[in-house]
Structure formats: C-alpha cells, structure tokens
Amino acid sequence: MQKEFLAALDKEVELLELNSQPNELYEPIRYLMALGGKRMRPVFTLLAYSLFKSDWQKAVQPSLSIEVFHNFTLMHDDIMDKAPLRRGKQTVHEKWNDNVAILSGDVMLVKAYDYLNKVQDLSISEFQYLLKRFNKTAAEVCEGQQFDMNFESRDDVSLNEYIEMIRLKTSVLVGFSMEMGALLAGQSQEIASELYQIGELVGLGFQLKDDILDVYGDPSKFGKQPGGDILANKKTYLLISAIQAAEGDLADQLDYWLSENNQETDKKVEAVTAIYNVLNIKEKAENEAKAYFDNALAKINSLNIAPEGKKLLNEFLSSLMVREV
C-alpha cells in the first residue's frame, strides 16, 4: 500500500504543474521537490483516506498541498538557519541566492493552495472547514519556527517549552495530514480530529527520534552532518535534558563545551555525546518518543474503524518507530 502511495505521489511530483518563466522562480521549486524525502505527510493523508474509501487516487493531488507546503517551509527555514545543505545537496539560497529562495518559496506556498483547491466532492462548508484547518496549521508551523529561533538566544528553555515548540513546528502538520485524509473521505470533523491527535503524537515521537538520530544516527544512512545539533548548541530534547540532569563536575564540563565553539568539531561532538551517555540521555529520549508512539497506538486501537485499517496504521507507525533515517 505505502509503495503504491509513494509511486503515485512521485509521479505527481514529476508532473508538477509550474510555469517555466521566470526560471529563477520555478526552477528552485522543481529542484527542491525532486530532492525527495520520505513524503511521510501525504502518505499519511492517503493512509487516512483509505481507512474510509478505496479510491485513494482522488486524494493524491490534494495531499500534495501538504508536501509542497512542507517543502516551502524547508526553503525558507534554510535561509533563516543559514543551512548550507538539505538532503545532502545545496540549499536553494546557497545554489541561487536569498532573494530567489524568498520569492520562490512564496510562490510555492501559493502552489500549495492550488493543490488544496483540487479537492473533489466536498460541500462548500466541508471545503471551507478544510481550508480553515490548513490555514491554522500553516500559521502554527510558522509560530513553531519563530519559537525555535527565539530559543537560540535563551538559556532557560524548559522541556515543556521545547515540546510545545516541536508540536507547532512539526507535529501539527503531521496531525493535519491525517485529519485531511479523513475530511477528504467525507468523514465528520470529530473523526478527523481523532486522526489529527494520532498524527500529532506520531509527529512528536518522530521529532524526538530525529533529535536522537542527529547524535546517534549512522551518518552513512542519516545523510546529515553527525552531531550538527551539538555543534550548533541547538536546544534539543537531549541537550535540555542533559543541562537539567548534569551536576557538579559534569555540569561544569557541559558548560565548558557549550561555550567552546572554536575547537575541532569532532572533539566537541565526542565530548558532549560522552556526557549524554553518562546521564543516560539517549534512553530518556527514547522512552519519551516511545511514550508518544504508544499513546498513538492506543488511540489507533480505540478508533471505530475496520481491523484492516488499524493494521495498516500500525504497520506504518512501526516503520517510523524503528527508522534509522
């Protein structure tokens, strides 16, 4: 099922309806969309849709609105974060320039609404509700990115604040992906909202996994600079937990490495990882991620849908839980 979804989505991405001129506006969109990624969000939409209806092909184009929106946020976030690489390739603002990445991103957001507008068979009130939920989600993702940037200059970020930030920046869109699948299939707002909650929990677990993989992932598989978060002093779940747990000599060591940005990068990553290891931070984060996934699984089991549907969702979730990339 997932493979069929992915094939249909990739085909649709190849067909991406874009003007050709001006080239500086549309080429970066094709470039970024072609870099791939897991297409996790639209797959979730198609999964949720197919819990209720079998003609999931009808939902492919509307589901792309979420993938295009997600890639738009990547294009703009990469400018703000001055990120040189995305999925192992040059970011758009690096390959072209900041202005191109700003404007190309803008038109990409418009394009996302174009794909959302490809829904069929909804009533006006159903469609306006879908659009309202899309807008709310989109605004929240921007709020999450702003909180993330604000955290850079703050030393007192709590775990609760961090979780709320990643909920906004990452999880609400995963939640909405599932909600949208239900709404496209003509389900009630209540049922759609139950799927939203499952997606939100999955998104939280997924992001915590991401924090862990950034430090402990196999670089040959994960495709990012290992320890990038450590080098950037990024206030992840791991770092915030370590700051809270470290005492005495260990706290001094952590302080030292946080203020130390000129040493060889390998040394810093190694030293901070060692502190994480002493404090069992990896286990703590894994337990937290597992708790979110377990919560999502429990909610799936209590859904009022056919057993095959539950099996489908469980399988996809399991593949996300054991992911190494």
Add this chain to the structure above:
Amino acid sequence: MQKEFLAALDKEVELLELNSQPNELYEPIRYLMALGGKRMRPVFTLLAYSLFKSDWQKAVQPSLSIEVFHNFTLMHDDIMDKAPLRRGKQTVHEKWNDNVAILSGDVMLVKAYDYLNKVQDLSISEFQYLLKRFNKTAAEVCEGQQFDMNFESRDDVSLNEYIEMIRLKTSVLVGFSMEMGALLAGQSQEIASELYQIGELVGLGFQLKDDILDVYGDPSKFGKQPGGDILANKKTYLLISAIQAAEGDLADQLDYWLSENNQETDKKVEAVTAIYNVLNIKEKAENEAKAYFDNALAKINSLNIAPEGKKLLNEFLSSLMVREV
C-alpha cells in the same frame, strides 16, 4: 461611498484577528497594516460588489484578503530591494531583521487566505473558482517581482517587457480586486472577467503615474525620496523611453549619469530629469497612462450595468488619474 468603504476597511484592519504569541511573528503584521496606504484594492472590490448588490458590508472581510496579500508582498519585496523606508517609516526587516520579515510575511500570506475563506453565500464551484483566480494572481505578482529583479542586471529591457512586468507585479492584483467584487456578488465568470480587464488597465495607468510621480511628484505630498528611481538606475517607463529616444550628445550624457553613482545625489536627479525634459519623456508617459485610463473608461461605459454604477466607477477612476500621492 468611498469614505464609507474606507471607514469599514480601517475598522476591520484594527480588529485584525491575530494571535499575540510569538510577538516577533505578529507584531510586524500589525505594524505594517497600520501604516495605512490608500487601500485602493479592497475599495475596488467593494465598488465592484456594490455595482450588483447593496449589502457590500458582507464583502469587507473577504476584500481584506487582497489588502493583506498586497502588504505581504511589500514586506518581502522590501527585504529583496533592501528598502529602508515604507510609507515614511522603517521597513519591517530594518525595524526587526530579515528573518522576522521573511517569517512574518509568510504567516501574512496564510492570513490572506484566512480572509478569503470568510466569503459567504458562494457555491463550492464558485468558491473554488475564486480561489483558483486568487492563486493565479498571487503567483503572477511573484513572477512580476522576479522579472523586476532580473531587469536590474539587464541593459536591453524593452518598453513591452517593462509593461508586461508591471502588468504582472501591479495590475493583475488591481484587476483581480474588481473581479473578486463581481464574483462575491454572485456574478458570472464572464462579467467578473470584464471587470478584471478594467482593473488591469487601471493598474497599468496607476503604475505609470507612479513612475512619473517618483520624478515629478511633490515630495511633501508623495512621501518618498524624490528621484529614488533615478538614483537606483531603475528601469522605469521613463528611463527606458529616454534611453530609446536619446541621440548624440544627449545619449552620451545619459550614459554618463547612468554609470555615475558616486556624485551628490541631487546632481544626478537634476541632470537625468533635465534630459527627460528635453526629450518630453513626462508627456510621453502621461499620454501612455492616459491611454490606459481612457481604455478603462471606455470599457466601463460599455458594461451592462446601471448608470449610477458607471458614475461610481468613473468617479473613482478620475480620482486616481489626478492623484498627486
């Protein structure tokens, strides 16, 4: 009528439904929207709506989608153009920083769709058509901005290319403002499209007027640095016309001033304006602007609407034609 429209729009802008947190995301939106402006676009929407229906109050919120969208483009364009001032005040990226202006602009674009979603009484196909037209217009405005930036590094921009650029960057949104008024009032796509064409012509005339005012406007009224376009070697209708018309000694003088960016700014503005005067460039541009306005007036007169409606449109157009700000 216009005053009533403006009062209703200003009230709605004051009520602008925005979250409060994070402050860096929402404060710049309030700031930019409060700087004012003529609100020409939503006024056009309300005007067009009231040609067909008297309850124009229903169209106020949807019409704000265009004003919010327009201000979003200003926020992002000002980053790209490195503009220090907007309506005599600091631009958002100057008052805060580039990242704030990028992200706050993004959420503003989402907010525009939120206001569009406040339409009432449309069928699903009418609403999807409206959204499709909004998206097309929004993408074209971005295309216009990209062409405008591309022109900066080109010496062979023709008048036709320039007109096409301002059509995209400015006129299509004015056209859509009127089209939207008709669509909100439940008119057919054909009638809406006739109003679009009128708005597009008005937008072209309006932008040419803007080019003229940048050189010849009364600085105490126009509120921009006089001769800003000349100092930036901006390829306006005036400069392109002058390059094409200048011969011999005059062409050499123009060349000299275009390559001269270090002299006192007053001198450059004075010298290039003097060349424009010798070549009657102001008259040429005014004739061109008048031709667009006349064309719009002719189209208004051939509209199948009540005489009072035509009178209303004519009056608003006339006020734009003689504008000094």
